[in-house]
Amino acid sequence: MSDTATRPEGRRVDRTSAPQQGSWTTARIVKLVAILAAVVVLLVLPLYVEEFWLRTGFAVFAAIIGALGLNLLVGTTGQLSLAHAFFLAVGAVTYTYVSGTSGGTANAYGGLEWPPLVGMVLGVLVSGLAGIIFSPIAARLRGIYLGIASLGLVFIGQHVLNTWTSVTGGFNGRLVPAFSLFGFSFGGTDSPELVIAGVPFGQTERLWYLGLALCVVACWFANNLVRSRPGRALQTLRDSEVAASVMGVDVRSYKARAFLVSSMYAGMAGVLYALSIGSVAPDSFGLALSVQFLAMIVLGGLGSVTGAILGATFVSSAPLVLQQYAGSLPFIVDPGQPGIVASQAAAFLYGGAIVLVVMFEPGGLAGLARRLRPTTRAPGAAIAADGADSSQHSTPAPADPSTGGDNR
Template identity: 65%
Template sequence: MSESTATAARGSTASTARPAAAGPSQGRRLLRPLLLVALLVVLLLLPLYVEEFWLRTGFAAFGAIVGAIGLNLLVGNTGQLSLAHAFFLAVGAVSYVYVSGEPGGLGVAELSGLGLPPVVGMIVGVLLAGLAGLVFSPLAARLRGIYLGVASLALVFIGVHVLNAWTSVTGGFNGRAAPEFALFGFTFASRDPELYVLGVPFRESERLWYLGLVLAIAAYLFARNLLRSRPGRALQTLRDSEVAASVMGVNVQGYKARIFLVSSMYAGLAGVMYALSIGSIAPESFGLEVSILYLAMIVLGGLGSVNGAVLGALFVSALPLVFQRYADVIPFVGGRGEGGLAAGEAARFLFGTAIVLVILFEPAGLAGIARRVTGRGRRRPGGRVTESAPDTSSRSTSPVPSEKPAQGSTT
């Protein structure tokens, strides 16, 4: 057999073997969309089968997911430490209550309100929270690390003082009821109009479940698309090194201001959802502990991962409610007036333990564990879990110019 014939035979064998090698990878790529579709179907059908407690817990978790995604964009993907997330939640919640609330009296306090449609109040709450973040961003652009954290912490103390003092808007230490949400005449309360689906009455908890699901999915998709875009790559370059980002043409201060705007808008929407979940607002609901809990969400879930923010928010927001519901059957946890730890205290112990374990053994958080279990990531010596390298067996071996470095516009 001649050398040319042998070479052709080897090329033919390699060409026929490549599709077989690509088969499992193709199957994995198809499996993920199918699993996402199945998960969406389950979430859509869940209100038909579960009780009100789980639906209200789910809506609270959806609000936490929105807020955690926003904070992860700022801390995990840009590297800016912020403890002011509770303040921006308060701006969104208070704006919604004031814009959509009716004037009236509550004890010795005379409340004011604009009485506008709730959807307008939600939009105004998101925009005002973003504006507050934009106003704070020039200071954030000049600070980094612990100094930025301490500066942002001042916003929380200022916010709690304003909430207690501005009685006509916030109701003071007594708080204020949140208006029921409505969209194009359809109310998300238990009345008017009465709604039945397959014989199941759709009251406030069922309706709020779908509202929270839509808002959480929209927030998730926006964040994923943002990080995959040119500005998203610029933000990640900024996180790794501000000097390198500036050399590559990234407008450092401009991008810091924009990401503070986006993160604050996420927090404002989460604040509106929190007000709808609880049915009222109070100053103690937006203290430093809330900011710490949101940091715990993104650390447990995995810094820099949108999926991790979702997992961390589910864990941190739902766990205290589940502990409170099943306090009589969970060891060392008791209800009010009973022996054992309170549900909130038990949840904090578990959060602390989980954070220590994550930092020591899995810095990539719950998202890293999920990637390792599904085989989509591999561990590096430093402990980080990265996405698996794509299959290059079918690609040409000729040199291909690499992608240009991430650069951001200066406009």
């Protein structure tokens, strides 16, 4: 068969020069190299940075996983949810209770003392179950009504955390047990000694690699999900439920699946969040936490995996960095002193950034990065564009006999 084909208009197009789907273009190669370079840098970073940056990085990894889950629900599917803090609380409390042991004031009621890996898995699954239970309500509501209904879960969660003392620890909360995997502990005083390149790997270094591994897996799954057929169905659902239904998309089923995946992401983020702060208390999972996650995805860019990563990194690290350098920054004071503390300054910072993003760059930080990135036209696209331009000056196509000679 010839490598060329004749179009009805008489033009001949070379198929060998057209870009093939899934081909390794220069842009894809550059993106892959950049991702691999970033992973390598993150792998060797614990050998050179201080403990503060490792703790901050672990908190950022937890925030990225939670932001990815919320972005799949709000940005990709178009379902407004203010209940993300509730699902984080479910994951954190489940892990703490299942893997917790009795001892001390915070853990006076004890726990199941199951392996931490089992506690982490159950934390993710129980959070997903909570999302499935709420999904029938989500299937009947849209927009602000869904947001208000989901807000009720946060208030219910606060009440349960304060009153179910035997599981949650009540107002004082519970201490979070250290995570361990097949006998290798990621924290605590009983951790086996580990030295790499002359650097002792303690709790912070080990938690860094745990968070990095889980974050990479979460990003990979979210990216593949968005690009898959279910991901395109979710995007169609976001644009128009009627159009999605006409195209054969089961609207209620896909809404339920979106809540399932989002809540499971939140459950994993809740486990890492608990390991990061060291305790689980009701005040840690209030409405402010849900608002912070909404700020992450709006600032980073709705519907973008890269945007969720950028937004979560900025919003979660800003208060920690400002608090660390409060004495060196103007207008920022240490807690307990009159003035603006680091948490308030961070809220002003990313609050103002959100206003600017909404006004001037609705695509968020990811959209800004795409705009600043130099665009290159693929060879196939150039040939197609040249063919389209030349068709405007080509001779008219022969008349179609079925239309009586009128080719309009």
